[in-house]
Amino acid sequence: MAINYIFPEYxxxxxxxxxxxxxxxxxxxxxxxxxxxxxxxxxxxxxSKCxxxxxxxxxxxxxxxKIVRTDNTFKHNANWTGEIIADIFRQAATGGVLLSSMGNPQPLPVYWDRLLINASQVTNPSIDPLREPMETKTFLGKKPYALARDKSGRLLNNLEPQLELDVPVMFSAMSYGSISYNAHESLARAACALGVYYNTGEGGLHEDFYQYGAHTIVQVASGRFGVYKRYLDAGAAIEIKMGQGAKPGIGGHLPGTKIVGDISRTRMIPEGSDAISPAPHHDIYSIEDLRQLVYSLKEATEYKKPVIVKIAAVHNVAAIASGIARSGADIIAIDGFRGGTGAAPTRIRDNVGIPIELALASVDERLRREGIRNNVSVVIGGSVRNSADIVKALALGADAVYIGTSALIALGCHLCRTCHAGKCNxxxxxxxxxxxxxxxxxxxFERLVRLVSAWKHEIMEMMGGMGINSIEALKGNRLMLRGVGLNEKELEILGVKHAGE
Amino acid sequence: MKRIYVNEKWCLGCHLCEYYCAFANSGQDDMAKALKDVVIHPRIRIEEQDNISFAVNCRHCEEPLCVKGCISGALSVQDGLILIDPDKCVSCYTCVLSCPYGAIMPSEAGAIQKCELCTKNGRGQPACVEGCPNMAIVFEER
Structure with a gap:
């Protein structure tokens, strides 16, 4: 083109x-x-190619x-910023939907950074995790409401299937196809070494990774790629993906050019065919329909595995979660609007969904109020960046967190947000x-193990500071949090007091 | 004995091992100063064609043809390590011709040069192994 509208960014x-x-x-x-x-x-x-x-x-x-941002500038304008102008140039040239990768980079509020953690002083002792026992193990799944006994008074085991986590951290769903074989192998081996779980995403499970099944969550998404009996049997839990934080309300599309060799075999679709995940599950239009799928999957796996339902954090997330908690699901996974993706329309990634902190607080509160909190465990994801975010999430009511972006960064990702180009260096x-x-x-896998082990140490230090010696005692303990710089409404939704109160 | 082994599967063909080798044996303490505008003569070499690449350096053979062929006694085996004494070398290059791996080459200083596992340059660990970004070169007992 004779006129080059876009000046290189770096x-x-x-x-x-x-x-x-x-x-x-x-x-x-x-x-x-x-x-x-x-x-x-x-x-x-x-x-220009950087x-x-x-x-x-x-x-x-x-x-x-070193790489620096160009100082070539448009006339300064707080409304029509350089990015907005460049996007218009791009679309005027291509006529296409803008694509992006990884999580929402916009300067929207990060509530984790507006929450502060408590510590013990004088009136209650803090605990030194290096000298005293500190439990980071947690279990995900339905919890019984009452003890059951047989006729002779012996306790009956009425516990539904659970996931046992040595640290309340799991690797979130990233499909084989969106990430590479070696990235998957790293996640799978790290999950085994850490005593946690990784998630196949919707791309099926590569034949080589069935050996890590005991630490695998197998996903069933709207495209049903790679789903069959052995796949369901292979995992420790089954996740039904209803939505994704980076792109709530829309499906996915892995172009046919990427459906080659192992990916085609693993997804169980012909080479060269586009892998289209529809926006909705075409058999789920209500909580009752969801319940049918939950029980179909349980029936297929003989009620031995917990079923997770993953949704994106959207406006009425609390009501949706309430429905899911009654659908028979064992775990609800909620993905916030900063969650990552291998490709999403830019406008959807940047404008759809709500912050995970608010979604988590309102879901936990709603389930408690309705007396169904023990029906499900709640797992949250969507930009959990460090151990402090995890502690805050647990205190807001989460049972565990999913990390995706953090895990990829540990593997070398520098968040250039160009995954959709397929040329990840x-x-x-x-x-x-x-x-x-x-x-x-x-x-x-070693880098992942080191990251999560480091976080585990930090979680224990922070819990010890609060005088808490187990994850179970931290869960939903919102008195351990104070907000700073938040308005009354935000504090009300988060269910925390302002610093100084 | 610990030897350098190459995992061809993980070699990226980035050639960093060659540069770390050249720097380690340059006797200088600044890589940029040591190698700027210099044609390097590393003791490890990347062999590559299409998408296959791997590093080649002295295998420290148990029955080394180079030592057998050395006419001046410059090459010797000490604790499994094949060492070169440049003062004894007469540059006949018999070892260069007899090494089946092409891991011995003439040195700029006149004698021949070969990988001595960074035992003589004060590094302790082989520089190529430390500098490999993908663990394609490892230093281990097998």
Whole structure:
């Protein structure tokens, strides 16, 4: 095109004195930003192709590279920002829906950062987790309302199937297809080592990963990809995906070009056919319909596995959760509006859904008020960034959290938000063999294990500070939280007092 | 004995091992100064074609042809490690010709050079192993 409306967003800055022209940047960039000027033995860059994934920055042996935001500017305008203008240029050129990846990057409120955690002083003792016992184990599933005894008075086991977690953290649903084989293997092995669970997402379960079944949650989504008896039997729990935080209300579309080889076999659809997940489940138009699917899955697996229903956090989430808690589901997973994705329409990702903190607080409150909180466990996800977010989530009423983005970052993701291009330089969100091999699962799984182990230590430290020695005593303990800089309505929904109260 | 092994499956062909090797044996403490505008002569080399690549350096063979063929006694085996004494080397290159892996090469200094597992350059751990971003080169007992 004769007029180039879009100016490159980033600049590649190379410290010429440090660059040794080893070409690692050139060899590692799938976007072909770098090249060697042979005549001058000098590296050069075409920054218009740069997605700011930092692969070159991280591998440069002399730290000669950095990526900076361009200071090329439009006339300053607080309303018509550069991003908004560039998006209009893009759509005027393509006529297409704008696509994005990963979670909502807009400067909307992060309530985790407006919540502060309590600690013991003088009147109640804090606990040192290095010297005293501290329990981070938790169980997910329906809890019995009463003890049951047989005729001779012996206790009967009336416990429904449970998931046992050594730490209240699970890896959220990311399909084989959206992420690579090696990323999946890293998650699966880490879940086993940590005593937690990872989630297949809706892409089915690769034959090689059936061995990790005891730590796998198998997902049944609207496309029903890869779902059959052995798949359901393989997992420790079954998750029905009704919605996703990054794109509530819409389905998914993995283009036919990505449905090759193992992905086609795992999804059980022909090579080259588009994998379209419809927006709704076409057999679910009510809570009663959902109940039928919940019980179909339970029947198929002989009532041995808990069933999770995953929904996106939307406006009337509390009422929906109340319905799900009566549908026979064992666990409700709620995904907030900052949850990640391999591809979503930008406008939907950035504008649909509600913050997970508010959704969690209102769901927990509603289920308690209706006396059905023990019907289900509540798992939340959608940008749980660190151990403090987890402690706050538990105190707001969650039983455990799902982490997706944090896990990918541990694997090397730099949040360049270009997953939809399929050229992930870190070997995560790609199916190109030469890129997939960049993520060695021997390294990946250890990094995940270290991350969650570190968080576990921090959770124990924070619980100890509060004088709490088990996850169970922290759950729903909103007195351990105070809000700061929140208005009365926000505090009311969160069910916490303001700092100083 | 701990040896360097190569996992071809994880080699990315990034060539960083070559540069870390050249730096480790440069005797300098700043990589940029050591290698800027320099044609490197590393003791480890990436072999590559299409999408397959792997690093090759001295295997420290149990029955080394290079040591057998050395006419001046410059090459010797000590605790399984094959070492070169450059003062004794007469640059006949018999070892270069006899190494089935192509892991011995003429050195800029006149003698020959080969991987000595970073035992002589004061690093302790092989630099190629430490610098490999994907654990495609490992240093272990097998």
């Amino acid at each position: 600049e590649v800055v190379r410290a010429e004195k440090r660059c040794i022209s080893c070409r690692v940047c050139e060899r590692q960039c799938a976007n072909e930003v770098h090249h060697l000027n042979l005549a001058e033995n000098r590296m050069e860059a075409d920054e 997605v700011n994934c930092h692969r070159c920055v991280s591998l440069c042996p002399t730290r000669a590279l 870190w070997g995560i969100a790609t199916q190109r063999a030469e890129l997939v091999k960049r993520l060695n699962p021997d390294i990946g």
